[in-house]
Amino acid sequence: MSSVLYDIPGPRQRRLTLILSIAATILVLAGAYYLIYLPLDEKGQFSMELWGPLIDPSNENFVLVWERIWVGIKNTLIAAVLAIVASLIIGTLLAVLRLQLKDLAGRRYADLSAPAAYLLRGLGTGLAVLTRFCVEVFRGLPVVITIFFVARGFPEFGITLETLWYLVIGLTIYNGVVIAEILRSGMEGLPFGQREAAVAIGLSPFQTTTLILLPQSFRIMLPALISQLVVVLKDTSLGFIISYEETLNIGKQIIGVLSNPIQVYFVIAVLFILVNYSLSKLAQYVQRRLARGRKTAGTAAQVPPAALAAQADGSAAAV
């Protein structure tokens, strides 16, 4: 394998690599054995008493435990899918809105009377500043804090919902803003000729954005959007702070009864890694496809936003 750092190895280098490989393997295995396996074994963490409910179907608790975990997985997926769909919608709207406002900021309204023109310009600038402010604030706040604020703040104003909705709203606020920024940078990164051509054939600014810029932006930013889906899925685990019954919270309940934290968290971690790893593989695959497509086809085919949501839905539900 030739990379930026190494030449293709010769016979001597290959021999050295082989020796080093064997030495490294032995070292890693020995390290894992002495530093991780032995201490855990000493504390009896590998006993069937602790693992049994999770991996042994004949254990009396096995069915019960997995029933609960399944409830948790379902709740996690429900929250994730709702949050993804909502944040895609909000993100798209926000991206279009910010681009429109930016266009308006340059307009002089010469055909209107002076006060009306100033009023409209002020309104446009005000809205632009307001959306910018909201984006910066919610992008800068930790999503945990947003969820916490939603869960603590909404009841303060007399709006009480199920915890699921607090989680979804909190995730949507944060990820909607992030997705809006992704799409906006995608649209602003497009060649300027795209917009000029659209204006030249008589499309209105709104049509330009929705028909020309947005579809291309979705296509370019698809890998980034899918990685954002991984983030949403991971962030649903924050539901535990508002005691939403997602996978992690169920795990905590199981630990409360069986007191086998390491084992339960291990299983949950494996579940998360499996789902998220396949999602990120999907993102890589899409990226490769896109790179190939652009080389051969030249023009971008349209990728409707619904396809993205459906994809996320499908791949998440496949597990």
Place this chain on the structure above:
Amino acid sequence: MNVLIDKFDVFAGGFWLTLQICVLAAIGALILGAVVAVLRISPVPPLRAVGTAYVTVFRNMPLTVVMFFAAFALPALGSNADFLRIPGLDVVFTRLGTDLPYFRFALIALTLYTAAFVCEALRSGINAVPPGQAEAARSLGLTFGQNLRYVVLPQSWKASIVPLGSVIIAMIKNSALIGFFGVVGDLSQSADQLTSAEGYAFIPVAIGISIGYLIMTVPLGALLDRIERRQAVAAR
């Protein structure tokens, strides 16, 4: 609004604690991430596999799970994270020396988790250097070390500074989780404490806490935008 003035010391203390864990975790994550990145690009396959496995595991696991792991698995491994009580350092970072080990557990979890992302940022920087650069350096007769020192690293550093910055910003935001995990007195735990137990009005507390986080994240983000734009101009 009184709570902002009356409880200013709580907000300031929370900010200070959050800043402490962020600085420590950033240092730790940069070091560990660099080590993992070296593993990932090393010519020895098993080491590469270890690096790849590390990144795959930690990138795909929620930080929450990593934190619970740190809190439950470390004591089982026979360590209370006492090795972080570095003499001298615990004077500045007072929480390192306390008997409540949650600060140290949270620090370890945050470091382990962020290191995976740091590694990816560094690696993407190295991959961004065109192979021709290093080939030219080798044909000039530069040794491996010289090649790294004078050709590859200066260029890869430029390509990875923006991704690294985003990783650090994400880490600052992730640090909010520690308050819900047993660490007492950081910004997010103060929010919980002030609104529920002490019964202060919600909005002022929310504003105070938000300002605390935004002070850290927004300027850093603006700085990154600036660097990115300047690099884009330079690349043209």
